[in-house]
Amino acid sequence: MDSPFEVLGVSPDADEDTIEQAYREQVFEAHPDHGGSAAAFQRIRRAYERIQAGYDPDTDDAGSPAEAENTPEPAEPDPVGVPVQYLDYRALADHGWELTDADLFEKAADTDLEVGDYGEFRAEPGQPLLKAAEEAGHAWPFACRGGACTNCAVAIIDGEMPMHSSHILPQEWIDRGVRLSCVSAPVSDGMKVVFNVKHLPGLEELLLPASRFDKARSSGD
Numbered sequence: 730m731d732s733p734f735e736v737l738g739v740s741p742d743a744d745e746d747t748i749e750q751a752y753r754e755q756v757f758e759a760h761p762d763h764g765g766s767a768a769a770f771q772r773i774r775r776a777y778e779r780i781q782a783g784y785d786p787d788t789d790d791a792g793s794p795a796e797a798e799n800t801p802e803p804a805e806p807d808p809v810g811v812p813v814q815y816l817d818y819r820a821l822a823d824h825g826w827e828l829t830d831a832d833l834f835e836k837a838a839d840t841d842l843e844v845g846d847y848g849e850f851r852a853e854p855g856q857p858l859l860k861a862a863e864e865a866g867h868a869w870p871f872a873c874r875g876g877a878c879t880n881c882a883v884a885i886i887d888g889e890m891p892m893h894s895s896h897i898l899p900q901e902w903i904d905r906g907v908r909l910s911c912v913s914a915p916v917s918d919g920m921k922v923v924f925n926v927k928h929l930p931g932l933e934e935l936l937l938p939a940s941r942f943d944k945a946r947s948s949g950d
């Protein structure tokens with residue numbers, strides 16, 4: 730089994746910035762929106778999480794199944810962070826629902842939706858929503874990860890997620906509850922969000938094509 734450093738293509742001595750940069754590049758390329766696969770996306774995300782959790786190559790016992798079998802399961806920690814209920818915008822079209830439906834999430838709960846389309850995860854305090862979704866195993870759309878496009882836009886149905894400034898998202902959209910999930914974090918006790926709203930009429934023309942971002946990034950290397 731590859732070590733998480735091998736998965737990210739960095740040395741075990743790499744500093745935090747190098748690891749973060751390698752993670753961002755790899756997760757971008759592996760994202761299903763950019764031609765990757767969900768399995769590759771998950772593998773990279775898990776590798777990054779293991780490093781963040783203090784992975785030590787010298788004590789890696791992944792090659793010892795017997796030892797792993799005898800290791801008791803750690804106790805489930807109490808849940809922390811803001812519970813975020815999510816719904817994929819594409820499910821609205823499939824079911825004839827509208828963003829303005831007062832009972833949108835109740836209807837979603839009563840419908841047999843895939844776990845990627847509807848469910849709940851937790852966001853750590855101060856954690857951008859996109860990152861929280863990825864850490865929960867979701868491949869939500871994004872391109873720049875820096876507030877310069879609308880690829881990661883979500884619509885807030887319930888809860889608070891302030892977004893102080895945006896070079897790209899007009900105030901009118903912010904007033905309508907749209908946020909860029911890569912640069913804004915939940916602050917309320919709970920959230921209901923519709924992700925994948927990048928194709929809302931009026932937002933679509935602000936999208937940043939993945940290929941353009943790739944070109945910009947490689948020319949800056």
Ligand code: FES
Nearest residue numbers: 872874876881911
């Ligand atoms: S990914 Fe471009 S603003 Fe979030």
